[in-house]
Amino acid sequence: MSDENTQMEALYDQAADIADKHLVAALEEGGALGYLVGVMMVEAAVNAAAEATSREDIVRLLKDLATQIEQDIKDNPGE
Numbered sequence: 001m002s003d004e005n006t007q008m009e010a011l012y013d014q015a016a017d018i019a020d021k022h023l024v025a026a027l028e029e030g031g032a033l034g035y036l037v038g039v040m041m042v043e044a045a046v047n048a049a050a051e052a053t054s055r056e057d058i059v060r061l062l063k064d065l066a067t068q069i070e071q072d073i074k075d076n077p078g079e
Contacts, residue, residue, distance in 0.1 A: 019045075 023041060030037030050058050
C-alpha cells in the first residue's frame, strides 16, 4: 500500500473515531428520539460535507456506503 493510501486510511479512521464519539453522545442525549437523531445527524453531515467538497464526491461516497451496507446484509442475513 502506498504512503498516500496509508495516510488517507489513517485520516479516515481518525475522522470515524471523532464522528462515532459525537454520535454516541447525541444518541444518548436523544433518548427515545435516538433513531431520529441518528437520521438527522446523517442529513446534517451530508449537508456539511456538500459545502466542503463537491456534490459528486458526496454522491460517490454515499453510493459506496450503500454498497457496503448491502454487502453486510448479504453476509449477515437476519441481523
